[in-house]
Amino acid sequence: MQVVHTVADLRAALSGRNRTAFVPTMGNLHAGHVSLVELAKRHGSPVVASIFVNPLQFGAGEDFERYPRTLAADCDELAAAGCDLVFAPDASALYPVAQTFKVDVPAALADDLCGAFRPGHFAGVATVVLKLFHLVHPQVAVFGRKDYQQLLVVKEMVRQFNLPIDIVAGATLRAPDGLAMSSRNGYLSETERAQAPQLQRELASLAAALGAGARDFAVLAAAARQRLEGAGWRVDYVEIRDATSLKAATRDTRALVVLAAAWLGHTRLIDNLEVTASAAGDAD
Numbered sequence: 284m285q286v287v288h289t290v291a292d293l294r295a296a297l298s299g300r301n302r303t304a305f306v307p308t309m310g311n312l313h314a315g316h317v318s319l320v321e322l323a324k325r326h327g328s329p330v331v332a333s334i335f336v337n338p339l340q341f342g343a344g345e346d347f348e349r350y351p352r353t354l355a356a357d358c359d360e361l362a363a364a365g366c367d368l369v370f371a372p373d374a375s376a377l378y379p380v381a382q383t384f385k386v387d388v389p390a391a392l393a394d395d396l397c398g399a400f401r402p403g404h405f406a407g408v409a410t411v412v413l414k415l416f417h418l419v420h421p422q423v424a425v426f427g428r429k430d431y432q433q434l435l436v437v438k439e440m441v442r443q444f445n446l447p448i449d450i451v452a453g454a455t456l457r458a459p460d461g462l463a464m465s466s467r468n469g470y471l472s473e474t475e476r477a478q479a480p481q482l483q484r485e486l487a488s489l490a491a492a493l494g495a496g497a498r499d500f501a502v503l504a505a506a507a508r509q510r511l512e513g514a515g516w517r518v519d520y521v522e523i524r525d526a527t528s529l530k531a532a533t534r535d536t537r538a539l540v541v542l543a544a545a546w547l548g549h550t551r552l553i554d555n556l557e558v559t560a561s562a563a564g565d566a567d
């Protein structure tokens with residue numbers, strides 16, 4: 284596996300390659316990332332992963348500085364997973380001048396859910412992803428469903444800019460107790476880690492109620508929120524949405540997704556669960 288740090292070396296390594304599958308990451312890799320690399324291998328070759336903690340997508344007071352940088356261990360994981368090439372630029376390689384041109388993500392996506400609590404986050408994500416797409420020229424790019432809103436932003440950007448890239452979504456990997464794998468789980472204290480699976484349990488019980496036909500969305504979401512807050516979480520949102528658009532769900536919505544973001548101490552966790560169309564449809 285080759286590791287390159289500059290745009291020139293990336294271009295040289297990729298010259299003549301035209302079935303590239305790409306997995307963008309911010310490093311500090313876990314089994315969820317490895318599963319995305321394995322998925323990428325089924326869709327193209329070579330498989331390229333990027334490792335870059337993107338300052339543009341962090342707001343003031345967020346965890347940009349303390350986000351774990353573990354390049355050597357990440358490269359070992361990627362090599363073992365069968366990745367062919369790692370692009371690990373530093374900020375000056377990716378942003379040689381201040382990035383004043385940015386992707387203008389429509390407010391309906393950018394300012395909703397996580398975007399309402401992280402202003403500018405999705406513009407930062409879309410901008411770095413667009414740059415990486417232009418540098419790597421992938422035919423396929425793989426994103427995890429764990430970042431559900433990010434996945435929709437990227438899909439919509441690709442669609443509206445006519446980028447010739449297939450976006451493939453990888454399943455969320457979970458610890459045996461249900462906690463979605465995330466680099467930020469490493470911030471949790473032992474006590475918080477023991478409590479963290481409650482987020483997934485609340486989403487699972489909402490998804491089960493919806494699958495069984497419940498449609499009083501606001502009441503269900505408020506009850507889940509209340510249980511989390513009662514247990515000490517600081518909840519940004521618990522929402523039941525249309526899984527294809529992330530717009531508010533109605534009684535007629537076929538595909539539903541339940542999403543939540545909440546804080547345990549200083550750690551913000553997000554998670555989501557899709558409610559299958561058949562379960563939702565059968566229930567009514």
Ligand code: PAF
Nearest residue numbers: 307308309337408411430
């Ligand atoms: O999901 C992530 O790790 C990041 O948001 C991404 C897509 C690599 C962009 O920085």
